[in-house]
Amino acid sequence: MEPNPHHVPLGITLLFTALLTAMIIALALEEKLHARKSVIVGVFAIGCLLLGSALGLMPFGDIILPGGHQLHMPIYIEAVDWEVIAIIVGSSLFVDVTLRSGLFSWVAIKLTKASAGDPLKLLWYYGVMTVMFSAALNNVTAMIIVGSLSVVSLERLERHHLLLGFLLIEGLLTNIGGLLTLISSVPNIIVGNAASIGFVEFFLKSSPYVLVATVFTLWLGARLFGIHGLRDEAERTKATTLVAGFDENDGIHSRGFFRFAAFALVAFILAIATTSITPVVRDLGMGFVAMGFAVMMLIRYKSEADQFFKAVDWDLILFFMSLFVVINVMEHAEVLTLIGSGVRWLIGAGQSVGGVASLLLSSALFSSVTDNIPLAAMLAKILAAQQIPGESSLWWAVVFGANLGGNITPIGSASTLVAVTLIHKHGLSLSFGGFVRKAAPYALAQIALAVGYVLVVL
Amino acid sequence: MPRIDQVESVFRSAVRDIFIYQRVRFQRILVLTDLDVDKATGFGAACRAFLSNDDGGDSAEWRTLHGDEFNGIDGMLGQIEQQRPDLICTYRNLHSRAWRYPHSLGMYLDVLLQDIDTPVLVMPHPEANYAAEHALRDRDTVMVVTDHLNGQHQLVNHGAALTEAGGSLILSHIEDERIFERYIEAIGKIDTIDTDNARERLRHQLLKEPSNYIASCIARLAAADVELSVEALVTFGRHLPEYKSLIRSRHIDLLVMNAKDDDQLAMHGLAYPLAVELRQIPLLVL
Numbered sequence: 001m002e003p004n005p006h007h008v009p010l011g012i013t014l015l016f017t018a019l020l021t022a023m024i025i026a027l028a029l030e031e032k033l034h035a036r037k038s039v040i041v042g043v044f045a046i047g048c049l050l051l052g053s054a055l056g057l058m059p060f061g062d063i064i065l066p067g068g069h070q071l072h073m074p075i076y077i078e079a080v081d082w083e084v085i086a087i088i089v090g091s092s093l094f095v096d097v098t099l100r101s102g103l104f105s106w107v108a109i110k111l112t113k114a115s116a117g118d119p120l121k122l123l124w125y126y127g128v129m130t131v132m133f134s135a136a137l138n139n140v141t142a143m144i145i146v147g148s149l150s151v152v153s154l155e156r157l158e159r160h161h162l163l164l165g166f167l168l169i170e171g172l173l174t175n176i177g178g179l180l181t182l183i184s185s186v187p188n189i190i191v192g193n194a195a196s197i198g199f200v201e202f203f204l205k206s207s208p209y210v211l212v213a214t215v216f217t218l219w220l221g222a223r224l225f226g227i228h229g230l231r232d233e234a235e236r237t238k239a240t241t242l243v244a245g246f247d248e249n250d251g252i253h254s255r256g257f258f259r260f261a262a263f264a265l266v267a268f269i270l271a272i273a274t275t276s277i278t279p280v281v282r283d284l285g286m287g288f289v290a291m292g293f294a295v296m297m298l299i300r301y302k303s304e305a306d307q308f309f310k311a312v313d314w315d316l317i318l319f320f321m322s323l324f325v326v327i328n329v330m331e332h333a334e335v336l337t338l339i340g341s342g343v344r345w346l347i348g349a350g351q352s353v354g355g356v357a358s359l360l361l362s363s364a365l366f367s368s369v370t371d372n373i374p375l376a377a378m379l380a381k382i383l384a385a386q387q388i389p390g391e392s393s394l395w396w397a398v399v400f401g402a403n404l405g406g407n408i409t410p411i412g413s414a415s416t417l418v419a420v421t422l423i424h425k426h427g428l429s430l431s432f433g434g435f436v437r438k439a440a441p442y443a444l445a446q447i448a449l450a451v452g453y454v455l456v457v458l
Numbered sequence: 459m460p461r462i463d464q465v466e467s468v469f470r471s472a473v474r475d476i477f478i479y480q481r482v483r484f485q486r487i488l489v490l491t492d493l494d495v496d497k498a499t500g501f502g503a504a505c506r507a508f509l510s511n512d513d514g515g516d517s518a519e520w521r522t523l524h525g526d527e528f529n530g531i532d533g534m535l536g537q538i539e540q541q542r543p544d545l546i547c548t549y550r551n552l553h554s555r556a557w558r559y560p561h562s563l564g565m566y567l568d569v570l571l572q573d574i575d576t577p578v579l580v581m582p583h584p585e586a587n588y589a590a591e592h593a594l595r596d597r598d599t600v601m602v603v604t605d606h607l608n609g610q611h612q613l614v615n616h617g618a619a620l621t622e623a624g625g626s627l628i629l630s631h632i633e634d635e636r637i638f639e640r641y642i643e644a645i646g647k648i649d650t651i652d653t654d655n656a657r658e659r660l661r662h663q664l665l666k667e668p669s670n671y672i673a674s675c676i677a678r679l680a681a682a683d684v685e686l687s688v689e690a691l692v693t694f695g696r697h698l699p700e701y702k703s704l705i706r707s708r709h710i711d712l713l714v715m716n717a718k719d720d721d722q723l724a725m726h727g728l729a730y731p732l733a734v735e736l737r738q739i740p741l742l743v744l
Contacts, residue, residue, distance in 0.1 A: 245473055
């Protein structure tokens with residue numbers, strides 16, 4: 001993309017800033033507007049692109065490929081970060097097909113049985129499983145799997161009264177697990193790509209925090225929700241009998257495919273982890289790896305692959321594509337430069353303690369009321385434009401803030417929204433304010449811990 | 459991206475009802491008749507012969523009431539309260555000639571089956587001659603009858619207790635074909651549900667649950683060294699014709715069924731027509 005050679009009048013920049021603000025407010029009010037994210041951002045993308053073109057902000061023209069080839073490409077195509085789209089589509093297809101193998105339900109039920117029906121053990125096992133699934137899959141899928149299992153197993157154990165605590169704690173842990181690897185959440189992918197942080201480096205730097213935050217959240221959750229172990233032999237015998245009724249093999253329709261899926265999952269994580277150092281693959285990128293594994297898994301269901309394509313979250317994909325277009329227009333309207341100057345003021349010169357902490361806290365606050373993806377995409381662009389080096393803790397401030405902000409309100413992240421959906425679906429009442437009150441001790445402690453960790457360790 | 463409902467279904471499908479074996483013993487058996495003393499004694503002896511060699515039957519304390527020993531339903535309930543039996547043996551249409559018409563159970567049996575928790579062995583009427591040729595000779599083929607076998611531990615335990623050593627216990631679960639077809643017809647009119655897929659998956663799921671439960675019955679009864687062979691009969695069909703045909707073809711000696719329904723005062727939907735019409739052999743009604 002060629003840089004805009006023209007100076008943009010301040011009035012136009014402010015006009016587009018207002019449009020960006022309106023879009024963010026509309027996203028925050030998604031539920032009230034009864035509109036999907038893709039439609040909201042799609043409308044703004046079309047409006048911004050038309051207005052930007054009419055005002056002469058957009059740099060039309062052919063693009064030059066390596067080797068000198070000229071290629072005509074619509075501006076709304078080149079604005080999209082296709083690597084991110086390929087990672088999301090590939091990963092979600094891979095996870096959907098792997099889910100059909102019965103692998104995740106097998107792991108989940110094995111852990112349930114290992115708990116012998118003890119609620120406290122169950123909370124710890126499910127908590128750790130939430131973090132691991134969030135890290136290996138994505139936080140929404142992790143919440144759906146572990147949340148659904150919690151509903152069924154607590155119902156089976158006749159402990160429905162503990163469901164609210166379980167679902168809330170699991171929802172909060174999805175955002176902790178989302179910090180574990182580069183592919184665990186979309187902000188990680190966006191910021192990691194922009195800062196050239198590799199998979200292994202990301203994991204090594206984030207895992208100590210994830211470990212401490214997970215243990216703390218589970219400990220506090222057990223105390224605040226009164227989740228205790230079984231008290232006597234009669235309770236233990238009853239619980240053991242009830243969990244023995246779970247059959248971990250029920251979802252496995254083919255042993256061969258089950259083993260293949262287990263092998264493929266390990267291979268997928270290894271391939272993603274080593275993309276940046278594997279010859280040939282490093283040039284093709286993580287998107288290629290994700291799509292490659294998705295196609296490999298689809299061979300098992302080659303005659304009904306279209307069913308999996310239908311299950312792809314097109315709302316999310318079209319949301320991303322539209323969002324990239326909006327951000328591209330904002331870049332040309334110098335809105336990002338304007339916000340960048342605000343961010344520069346916020347972080348101050350160099351990497352001051354106050355600057356890093358302010359960036360993390362404001363990222364968390366912002367992502368608690370609206371989607372953390374536009375925030376991550378915008379801040380990644382701004383930090384990249386300011387040539388902040390990849391090893392700077394400012395990138396980590398964005399990563400931690402964008403992920404943990406989701407724990408402040410129920411609309412802060414898609415996975416906490418899934419947790420609240422499950423809570424309401426099963427007849428429990430939890431208002432917006434109720435969620436904020438119940439989640440506050442965890443969210444505040446996690447964010448305070450993150451500030452200390454980023455400042456001291458990263 | 460998986461859906462919440464989709465994943466919840468995966469886990470719900472993985473939950474099994476596991477059979478819990480509990481040995482059933484009848485220590486006090488009450489024979490309830492409307493006959494005179496001699497005939498009542500004869501009927502009591504027939505009941506005793508039918509239940510001989512059962513688990514506890516021979517050592518049980520037997521008491522036979524003849525027609526003059528209780529007056530009206532209150533009198534019958536008073537006697538039961540006094541005797542506190544583990545099992546009651548009786549027949550249809552007590553103190554009535556309505557047994558000649560195969561359309562009812564009679565008011566005594568109606569109340570008995572709903573008002574008290576004691577299992578009732580309903581024998582063919584002693585004065586009628588509609589008992590099947592093979593009836594009352596032995597108990598080597600006993601069938602548990604229900605349209606919802608899952609979790610019916612008591613039903614299976616009673617069936618196992620009344621099957622002779624080395625005999626066959628048939629655990630049956632018949633899904634009503636006509637009800638199923640009515641739902642499929644309704645599904646066929648809903649454009650968002652694939653009818654063929656719904657038919658196949660629903661049929662499979664409805665038969666899978668009782669089959670899994672029967673598998674756990676087989677395993678637990680074997681582990682408890684109960685000497686009998688368990689057969690599964692899980693299918694779609696129409697209850698009455700299927701059971702009538704099975705009684706004839708398999709020479710079923712005893713049917714075991716539930717009569718109570720927590721949601722209503724009247725008899726459980728399937729039990730009443732079976733109890734009225736299957737008069738040829740004894741029924742144990744819980």
